[in-house]
Amino acid sequence: MKKFNITIAGGGSTFTPGIILMLLDYLDEFPIDTIKLYDNDGDRQKTIADACEILLKERAPEVSLLASTNPEEAFTNVDFVMAHIRVGKYAMREQDEKIPLKHGVVGQETCGPGGIAYGMRSIPGVLELVDYMEKYSPDAWMLNYSNPAAIVAEATRKLRPNSKILNICDMPIGIEELIAKSLGLSSRKEMEVNYYGLNHFGWWTDIRDKEGNSLMPQVTEHVSKYGYTMGGQDIPGEEASWNSTFKKAKDVQALDAATVPNTYLKYYLYPDYEVAHSDKNHTRANEVMEGREKFVFGECQAIIDKGSAEDTRLETDDHASYIVDLAKAIAFNTKERMLMIVENNGAIVNFDPTAMVEVPCIVGSNGPEKLVVGEIPRFQKSLMEQQVGVEKLVVEAFEEGSYQKLWQAITLSKTVPSAKVAKDILDDLIEANKAFWPELK
Template structure:
């Protein structure tokens, strides 16, 4: 762990291998941001998603609204994948392909094996907290280590978590609960509160502007809000 922290403090999570899958400019910036995130909370290796919660100004500053990360994916990763699939289908063989299993595909296969063959391996799963994190909402869904077998998923007790992480999690859970309640109750107020509570939204004024835009964009799908 000290070696990993030292590396992260100098480079973030940037990959330096020819086969590294993350080549989009925005994603490389996200991986490098781990260096700055480690300064905020040096006791744990940071999740890169925290960039959007804790470094909002820096993130938005470099974004191009006319060419988003979705455009980057479509122009490279999606294009490369579709072209390779077409080549394999046309040639009738995957020999020589650049496709390779990743941690995500291995995770799915190993999880299926644990369920089928009762291997009792440990996986990170999203489950109801129910006391696994002692000082957190028992009904909140949390991503924690679990032992998986044929007939059961057993969450591993985490104990208490530090104030910094707990505060971030409680704010996000509150935002998500308000979003659900707002939709069920057709409540404009609760959906506005939900966005205002979200760490990616800088102010209640911006939250209202976002909500009004979302209402217009989703008017064929959303209920009429009161």
């Protein structure tokens, strides 16, 4: 069986060790020759890379690791690029969250003004990766799960229309695992789902077991009572902010009791609640910096100091197994059914054909083939049209360097109460993002 070469773009990410551990779990199904790490911050990447090199020597000595800040070295002779970059790192995420909150608006990394700010930074970063891949490994595929996925997907659709980039997200995977658990199933793979929407903005309309029996009555009843928690209890090991999010799903679901929602819809449908329950001085970015970032880099340093990963507390990123499913589908033409972010083009018949929608696809060697969703209800359609307008305006603002269009995008977001507030937030975001955004006129 062929062994694959993979580049992980964003090699200095806190998620990289978990993804490498996950890849090792699937070596029998998806053999690997070389893993390359690429990051434009060599110092940050070095800690992750040095620890992962020790880990690989102990657990899979046949797999070699190369870490580089040189695009030619990192992108030459690879089959897949797995991209999870964060332009501006957590310091800029903190600004994305705190600047809107200062103005009484939802502060979230992928939703509302924070997501727009992050999108303006991510677009050039992801386009750069696509260009490196096409220059040095033109037959490779990019599996992109860099956020904000909706804006990034629209940018690649418009600005790199022929690129072999597949945009995916792990949030539906995480929710499906919680749904499976609530049903007493061992894995989401025991279910077949129908879902439609935009990234971080969608609804499950049908969930069945492998025999074709509908599980939706049990699922909708459970979510209407408990959200995605088990009996309303906090999920062990989850941070308080995530437990709050999983519980809030029951209020989102109340708007359409026949479906179950993506958790991120709470930011659009209950923005007043979210702002009231946010600490504008200590946001999710601070939680991550004090929690996962400190933990992962501490564990990596401990591996380096000890020269062994034997007792490491680093864990496999189970959610990331969908990345291997996607790579296998492309490499081996498995025809796996997966949720993908793709150009609508008829999947949702009463919706903008150029919108990047998240729908089930059958994935093989030629990429994803969309399944037809059909017509969607007015409520969801109207919400999605507003949000697609935001995403398209952000990409146009980036492309044209347009202040006006970015102001329009923030004004159009359902999380923002007025054009005046939108302008105040935009002016603060421009100041914070001077080192990252194109100049706006």
